[in-house]
Amino acid sequence: RKEVEQDPGPFNVPEGATVAFNCTYSNSASQSFFWYRQDCRKEPKLLMSVYSSGNEDGRFTAQLNRASQYISLLIRDSKLSDSATYLCVVNMIDKAAGNKLTFGGGTRVLVKP
Amino acid sequence: ETGVTQSPTHLIKTRGQQVTLRCSSQSGHNTVSWYQQALGQGPQFIFQYYREEENGRGNFPPRFSGLQFPNYSSELNVNALELDDSALYLCASSGYSAQDYGYTFGSGTRLTVV
Numbered sequence: 073r074k075e076v077e078q079d080p081g082p083f084n085v086p087e088g089a090t091v092a093f094n095c096t097y098s099n100s101a102s103q104s105f106f107w108y109r110q111d112c113r114k115e116p117k118l119l120m121s122v123y124s125s126g127n128e129d130g131r132f133t134a135q136l137n138r139a140s141q142y143i144s145l146l147i148r149d150s151k152l153s154d155s156a157t158y159l160c161v162v163n164m165i166d167k168a169a170g171n172k173l174t175f176g177g178g179t180r181v182l183v184k185p
Numbered sequence: 186e187t188g189v190t191q192s193p194t195h196l197i198k199t200r201g202q203q204v205t206l207r208c209s210s211q212s213g214h215n216t217v218s219w220y221q222q223a224l225g226q227g228p229q230f231i232f233q234y235y236r237e238e239e240n241g242r243g244n245f246p247p248r249f250s251g252l253q254f255p256n257y258s259s260e261l262n263v264n265a266l267e268l269d270d271s272a273l274y275l276c277a278s279s280g281y282s283a284q285d286y287g288y289t290f291g292s293g294t295r296l297t298v299v
Contacts, residue, residue: 115290115292116290121287171233172243173230173277175228177226177227
């Protein structure tokens with residue numbers, strides 16, 4: 073089982089619509105959580121951190137459910153510029169690897185006019 | 186404040202050769218992590234350096250090695266290149282607030298092994 077799993081998509085989203093997707097993680101000792109955005113052939117960029125109480129940044133809302141070990145991202149009023157791959161990232165301390173970020177495979181979102 | 190810079194941006198090598206990739210960390214960051222991202226996949230953790238020592242390693246063979254220098258910059262070395270080593274290699278730097286703010290990535294080095 074992968075440490076961090078995501079639906080690869082693509083999620084085809086009409087412009088202006090809402091899209092949501094989840095990510096599950098296997099290590100219950102995971103300490104912090106992030107969503108990164110990656111555009112084609114570019115580096116990942118931090119979109120937002122995910123807090124236990126849930127947090128919102130403009131049109132983006134992230135939720136964390138520690139009991140069920142999943143993280144979600146919701147995008148409201150989708151823009152064409154939201155088209156990207158969204159990477160779920162978990163920070164954990166591993167005996168062999170130390171303190172490391174573990175990435176899911178990414179969820180591809182395509183916003184269409 | 187300068188971000189994370191990597192060099193070279195693109196590289197083509199022949200199977201069996203050796204390669205060195207370089208990374209300068211963001212100002213104020215003392216930890217550097219290296220990731221390999223194959224096409225269509227998420228980044229995979231190679232190793233992390235803190236205070237010039239390896240501070241954790243992912244599931245990569247010993248022919249992947251690294252260094253960190255006193256100014257926190259870092260190198261990734263790969264010996265005996267294989268075709269499957271073709272990927273985007275990402276360097277990420279972080280500081281004491283990594284738990285809250287994650288890592289900052291460089292734009293990567295795209296390595297092609299032929």
